[in-house]
Amino acid sequence: MSETLVAQLPVGPAEPAERAPTDWRTQSMQRRIRQRYAAERRFRLLGMAAVVLSAGFLAVLLVTMVYNGASGFLRTEIALPVDFANAGLTVDPARLKGPGADLALAGAGVENATKTAAIAAFGPQGSDLLSDGAWLSVRAAIKRDPAIMRGRSIVWVPASDAIDIAAKRTGSPENEAIVAHFKQRNAIATGFNWPFLTASDSNDSTRAGIWGAFKGSLFTMIVTLLIAFPIGVLSALYLEEYAPRNRWTDLIEVSINNLAAVPSIIFGLLGLAVFLGTFGLPRSAPIVGGLTLALMTMPVIVIAGRNAIKGVPPSIRDAALGIGASPIQVVFHHVLPLALPGILTGTIIGMARALGETAPLLMIGMRAFISAPPAGLSDPSTVLPVQIFLWSDQIDRGFVEKTSAAIIVLLVFLLAMNGIAIYLRNKFETRW
Amino acid sequence: MTISNQHKICAKRVSVYYGAKKAIDDVSLNFDQRYVTALIGPSGCGKSTFLRTLNRMNDTVPSARIEGDITLDGEDIYDPSMDVVQLRARVGMVFQKPNPFPKSIFENVAYGPRIHGLAANKTQLAEIVERSLRRAGLWDEVKDRLSDSGTALSGGQQQRLCIARAIAVDPEVILMDEPCSALDPIATAKIEELIHELNGRYAIVIVTHNMQQAARVSQRTAFFHLGTLVEYGATSDIFTNPRQERTKDYITGRYG
Ligand SMILES: Nc1ncnc2c1ncn2[C@@H]1O[C@H](COP(=O)(O)OP(=O)(O)OP(=O)(O)O)[C@@H](O)[C@H]1O
Ligand SMILES: [Mg+2]
Numbered sequence: 001m002s003e004t005l006v007a008q009l010p011v012g013p014a015e016p017a018e019r020a021p022t023d024w025r026t027q028s029m030q031r032r033i034r035q036r037y038a039a040e041r042r043f044r045l046l047g048m049a050a051v052v053l054s055a056g057f058l059a060v061l062l063v064t065m066v067y068n069g070a071s072g073f074l075r076t077e078i079a080l081p082v083d084f085a086n087a088g089l090t091v092d093p094a095r096l097k098g099p100g101a102d103l104a105l106a107g108a109g110v111e112n113a114t115k116t117a118a119i120a121a122f123g124p125q126g127s128d129l130l131s132d133g134a135w136l137s138v139r140a141a142i143k144r145d146p147a148i149m150r151g152r153s154i155v156w157v158p159a160s161d162a163i164d165i166a167a168k169r170t171g172s173p174e175n176e177a178i179v180a181h182f183k184q185r186n187a188i189a190t191g192f193n194w195p196f197l198t199a200s201d202s203n204d205s206t207r208a209g210i211w212g213a214f215k216g217s218l219f220t221m222i223v224t225l226l227i228a229f230p231i232g233v234l235s236a237l238y239l240e241e242y243a244p245r246n247r248w249t250d251l252i253e254v255s256i257n258n259l260a261a262v263p264s265i266i267f268g269l270l271g272l273a274v275f276l277g278t279f280g281l282p283r284s285a286p287i288v289g290g291l292t293l294a295l296m297t298m299p300v301i302v303i304a305g306r307n308a309i310k311g312v313p314p315s316i317r318d319a320a321l322g323i324g325a326s327p328i329q330v331v332f333h334h335v336l337p338l339a340l341p342g343i344l345t346g347t348i349i350g351m352a353r354a355l356g357e358t359a360p361l362l363m364i365g366m367r368a369f370i371s372a373p374p375a376g377l378s379d380p381s382t383v384l385p386v387q388i389f390l391w392s393d394q395i396d397r398g399f400v401e402k403t404s405a406a407i408i409v410l411l412v413f414l415l416a417m418n419g420i421a422i423y424l425r426n427k428f429e430t431r432w
Numbered sequence: 433m434t435i436s437n438q439h440k441i442c443a444k445r446v447s448v449y450y451g452a453k454k455a456i457d458d459v460s461l462n463f464d465q466r467y468v469t470a471l472i473g474p475s476g477c478g479k480s481t482f483l484r485t486l487n488r489m490n491d492t493v494p495s496a497r498i499e500g501d502i503t504l505d506g507e508d509i510y511d512p513s514m515d516v517v518q519l520r521a522r523v524g525m526v527f528q529k530p531n532p533f534p535k536s537i538f539e540n541v542a543y544g545p546r547i548h549g550l551a552a553n554k555t556q557l558a559e560i561v562e563r564s565l566r567r568a569g570l571w572d573e574v575k576d577r578l579s580d581s582g583t584a585l586s587g588g589q590q591q592r593l594c595i596a597r598a599i600a601v602d603p604e605v606i607l608m609d610e611p612c613s614a615l616d617p618i619a620t621a622k623i624e625e626l627i628h629e630l631n632g633r634y635a636i637v638i639v640t641h642n643m644q645q646a647a648r649v650s651q652r653t654a655f656f657h658l659g660t661l662v663e664y665g666a667t668s669d670i671f672t673n674p675r676q677e678r679t680k681d682y683i684t685g686r687y688g
Contacts, residue, residue, distance in 0.1 A: 245494065315529060315531035316531060317492070318489065318492075319533060319597075320533070321489065323544040323597060324521030324522075324544065324547070324601060326547075329547055333543070
């Protein structure tokens with residue numbers, strides 16, 4: 001029986017009589033194994049080095065920013081004795097209550113009275129020790145307590161930026177001496193610079209604040225998000241779920257991919273031509289900035305959105321279609337929720353880029369000097385990165401630390417924005 | 433034509449193309465309301481393709497094109513006036529790989545009735561969910577954890593969840609494409625038992641590679657080969673006394 005079977009078998013090439021088993025202990029084998037381990041180690045070290053390097057860069061950046069910028073959040077104040085009774089201020093106490101107070105006091109000569117007080121207290125050059133905005137503190141003191149107008153009183157007023165710098169770090173020898181002199185009399189103090197957070201741009205570094213630019217950034221980002229997110233997501237959904245696959249959709253896909261890579265300043269030119277030129281929208285306004293940045297952000301959201309939608313397993317679509325869900329129900333009940341984390345990731349990247357963008361906004365006039373925060377979307381304003389750019393251009397030494405402080409504010413803004421997006425993403429993340 | 437009263441679905445001279453490639457060639461086949469019909473045949477012969485024409489799931493494949501007529505209760509399902517969404521609610525489907533939604537067990541079953549407005553209120557919806565899970569033989573295993581994710585169940589439980597989801601919309605026909613191919617013998621036995629229980633209430637069409645399974649669960653069997661219908665008849669006839677040589681080869685080959 002077995003003989004016949006063997007006879008029927010096709011005759012293959014003759015096997016070598018003895019096949020030596022693989023010897024894993026020969027020298028060349030050992031060398032190969034050693035090399036394999038070495039390659040593994042090298043690769044791991046390289047990876048680690050890359051991570052350490054980038055973390056190091058980040059740390060250096062943060063440390064320098066905080067080191068340079070932290071003092072931007074502080075300001076020096078000097079105790080100024082003011083003899084209100086003999087300052088010749090003529091103001092009706094009744095007008096100090098209510099909205100007309102600022103105007104009444106400005107007209108009453110508070111600014112002059114402050115200068116006189118400084119000269120009286122610190123000598124002929126006395127008013128140079130104070131910030132140009134020192135009289136605002138005096139005005140505020142009067143508003144807080146009109147009773148002080150009847151006698152002498154000490155008001156803490158901001159120091160000039162030369163004194164400010166001498167007090168916080170090293171200034172010129174004369175100023176250092178002045179600061180030391182004040183310190184002996186406890187007439188100088190450094191505290192948190194609230195006006196930096198509540199004021200807007202100014203020519204005087206001691207009065208310059210970030211609020212106007214912050215609000216401008218906020219408005220601009222809101223416009224960008226409201227335009228780019230829905231349009232980007234809807235485009236991604238349409239292209240993935242409904243659009244037929246043909247030459248036109250291929251063309252659209254290529255265009256979108258290219259659009260995402262276009263240098264941002266070109267979007268600025270586009271915004272200038274279209275929104276300002278054709279539609280006649282106001283110059284320097286957050287609405288225009290937002291629209292321009294939305295153009296820039298949209299392709300990023302579309303690309304990320306399409307990838308996220310592609311990543312939704314087809315079996316989920318089949319399941320929903322199989323029990324009679326309409327295409328739109330499939331999209332909104334199943335595909336979109338599952339794709340949302342990916343879409344949000346793309347949105348974070350796009351928005352973060354938009355937040356830090358300067359060039360396109362310069363083109364549409366958001367670089368103007370604007371000393372009041374925008375009240376609405378069409379008021380002239382600037383944004384944080386442009387403000388940083390403008391301040392970094394100033395010669396005045398006081399603006400150096402302001403620039404770093406503004407960068408810290410921008411980074412905090414960015415972190416807050418990303419934090420919200422990551423929170424939302426985790427909230428929508430489906431556990432499989 | 434009195435007998436056609438019993439025919440839930442009639443497929444007449446159906447051909448399906450993927451682009452220029454013909455995947456189903458001129459198949460005519462009627463499905464009886466009372467029976468479980470098994471579709472068998474070697475891999476790639478077009479069983480899934482044919483099954484998916486019955487609830488128009490092939491519409492989702494852009495290159496697919498169909499010729500011929502398919503009627504459900506005498507209505508042409510490829511007629512332009514046919515509402516595909518409603519059709520798929522009437523002809524439910526269970527897929528080869530269990531595909532529960534990444535939602536809670538309750539939501540998985542409740543989804544269909546909810547989108548079709550089958551429940552007037554929450555209590556009714558809960559009743560439908562419980563009834564469907566009971567019929568799918570899953571209720572006792574999941575009744576205490578209805579809010580857990582459907583994807584956290586075992587493969588066999590997931591597949592029964594998918595069956596519960598399909599019967600929750602009260603279909604007239606259930607199509608099953610190799611529902612047990614990813615399951616172990618015990619889970620398979622449970623699903624087969626379930627098919628027995630559902631038999632009679634729903635017309636069932638099941639694709640399977642497992643000859644014993646076809647023999648166990650079906651009353652009618654259709655054998656496909658290379659896109660054509662080779663033989664169709666009572667399951668007992670096909671398995672004991674096939675008329676065609678190819679059918680015999682396939683069945684005996686499998687029995688080995
Ligand atoms: N989406 C598609 N596009 C192009 N060709 C397809 C597509 N789906 C299936 N086909 C082809 O159609 C033929 C039949 O496929 P089908 O999936 O119906 O086979 P099947 O009998 O279900 O096989 P199996 O038992 O392996 O599941 C095969 O040749 C397959 O390659
Ligand atoms: Mg198949």
